[in-house]
Amino acid sequence: MTVSGLRLRAFPPNWGARTAFVALAVYAAYAFAQLDITAGRLAVGMGEAGRFLGRMWPPNFTRWELLLEGLLESLQIAVIASALGILLALPLGLMAARNLAPWPLALVTRGFIAFCRSLHYVIVAILFVKAIGFGALAGVAALTIASMGFIAKLFAEAIEEISMKQVEAIRATGAGLGAVLIYGVLPQVASRFVGFSLYQLDSNLRNSTLVGIVGAGGIGGTLFAAFKRFDYDFVAAILLAIIALIFVAEVISSRIRALLR
Amino acid sequence: MNALMREWQRFTPAERIGRWAAYFIIVLALIWALRGIEIIPEFLADAPEQMLDLLARMWPPHLGHYHPAVHEALVETLHIASLGTLFSFIFAVPLALMAARNICPYAWLNTLAQLALVTSRSVNSLVWALIFVAIFGPGAAAGTFAIAFRSIGFVGKLLAEALEEISPGPQEALRATGAPDSHVILKGVWPQISPAFWGVALFRWDINIRESAVLGLVGAGGIGVVLDDAINFFQWDRVATILLAILGIVILAEILVTKLRARLI
Structure with a gap:
């Protein structure tokens, strides 16, 4: 064989x-x-x-005041948009969780969240610029919509994974809806919620440096103007500043995440 | 008796101070941002009315605009996203192999590759698009390169992480038979990371479909160019058609990716 x-x-x-x-x-x-x-x-x-x-070389930092002003405005947009997005995502996430909300409500909320997420934030920013005028307000509105969609989706998924035993235990004591949410649901998802929020703050900071390209405030407007004027050494300075800001933010948020763990 | 009446607390005093400090910093940051930001009160008061006006102008969408201009731009967007994703892998795979500490033994090469990946990720695709429009001129070439260069960092980072988690057993077994490095990579490493590889590729393609839709706003080709023109001409029914087209393609891509991922992994 x-x-x-x-x-x-x-x-x-x-x-x-x-x-x-x-x-x-x-x-x-x-x-x-x-x-x-x-x-x-x-x-x-x-x-x-x-x-x-x-x-582009050497980068031209002589107009550092303009640069700093733009960066600070981006930072402000990111902070406000994250805060609003997180606040709005909390009820939306609860309403979209299929194990807590009645299914018609969950379905409608899920549809709304999916709609918020499917349009790119720059497109949303353009629409807000056309509707409410140039400036930081349009950027805040656009990034709020994006943050809300992102956090609400992840938050709803996290809630769907919780153990129902604690929820039932609280319900069995005769507690109302508010007490069930505060003592049965939120303690199980709080740490993940903080994680999502931190991540979103980080990505809002990146995105807020960009919405200015369509006129929605922040350093992006300065960057786009410098590109249009072929002012490439100032472009290099702005890009370096943005990268440094994002890098610092990433280091800080990874430190905080390590602390929370 | 006294021991039974002791009051229990969830956090130590240090933890409590830490929590209050965190809340304080958050509130302080918010107040700073709200005071510093330039918001024109008239615009804010006017906003709901203006939004409703915009929506009224958009409705009903004029679907007659779809063919042929919007359709062609949509196909171009798809090509930019797909080709950009494919193109990014040419750079991302070698960089990931260099960045993975268990594959590449040279520490300086690890650091260099990590630095390249971080640079690629820190620059947003719209900024990459501005740069490539300056280099290649307006058009789809700039968009493709922008998508590719932004994706390198993302794909490379995730691939490097997947590579670092593989089991060394198969590699050692192959080395013991005298197999050369290329065989060790192909038969010892690749089978272990191929699910992660296809997962990352699909994930990034899905993101790139969304991102390539806006690149046209800075002149880098795709449906964004048509969108920008329609907005500048105040053709709001046309804008609505384009937005619906983008929404459709994004949802289709997401469904396709979910289906493919369920089959592959």
């Missing part, structure tokens, strides 16, 4: 994965052609990139 006729392979070929890779390669070639991205254009772009970087 020999098995010489059979080719034994340690690893059988995975045809599914191979087909998927070939399909992706074919798609990439097709999409490159569709979008008119050619080697010649890339070569020109590389030259332009060199020139661009050359003009």
Whole structure:
């Protein structure tokens, strides 16, 4: 009895994965052609990139007052939008949790949350700028909508995972809805809620540096204006300042998260 | 008797002071932000009326605008998102391999790769788009590169984390047979991270669909260009059509990703 006729392979070929890779390669070639991205254009772009970087260096910090003003406004937008978003997300999350709310309410709330989340915050910011005028208020409104959707979704999911025993125990004492929520539900999800809020504050800070591009306040407006004036050394200064701000915020929030754990 | 009457407290005094300090800082930050921010009271009072007016102008959406201009822009957006995601992997996979401490033994290379990934993540895709519009000129090429460069950091970070969590057993077994590095990666590492790999790819593609819809606002191609034009011309029924198209594509992408993820993982 020999098995010489059979080719034994340690690893059988995975045809599914191979087909998927070939399909992706074919798609990439097709999409490159569709979008008119050619080697010649890339070569020109590389030259332009060199020139661009050359003009960005050295970063020009002489207008640091303008820069600081923009950064502080971004920070203010982020703080207010996070606070409003967190406050609004609390009732929405409770209403969207299918184990607590009656199902028609949960369904409607879920639809509303999904709607808030599916439009990009920059698009929401444009609409608010058109409706309520230029300035930080539009940025606050746009980021509030985004934060509300994000936290409410995660909060609802967290509530759906809680143990119902404690809720039933509180209910059995004859407690009303408020007492059930405060003593049965919230203690189980409070730490996760704080985690989501912290994460959202972090991402609001990133996003608030951006909504200015469409006129909704913060450093983004300064950045966009500098780009339009081909003021690339000031652009470099603004970008460095934004990266530094985000980096500091990330360090602080990871410290706080480590403290909470 | 006295011992029974003792009052129990949930937190130690130090914890209580810490909690109050945290609340105090939060309130202080809020007050600072509310006092500092420039909000024009007339705009705030006017806001609900203006919002309703805007919605009234948008309704009903003029669906006749969809074909052909909006449709073509939507397809372009899809191409930008998909191609950008694919493109990001060319850079993200090597960077992730370099950043994972159990794959790449050189500490300086780990740090360098981490630094590249952090830089990519710190710059928002809209800012990347501004940069690439300055380099390539307006159009879909700039959008594709913006999406790709923003995705590198995200994909690379998650892949590196997945790589660091794999079990070293299969790698050691393959090394013991005398297999070269490429075989160790392909048969010892890849099978362990492939679910994470496809999960990250789908997740990022879903995000990129949303992000590529706004890149056009700075001239980087896709449906954002059409949206910007419609807003500048105050064609609000057209704006509504475009927003519905974006909403539709985002929801479709999310459903597709959920289905694919359930099958793959």
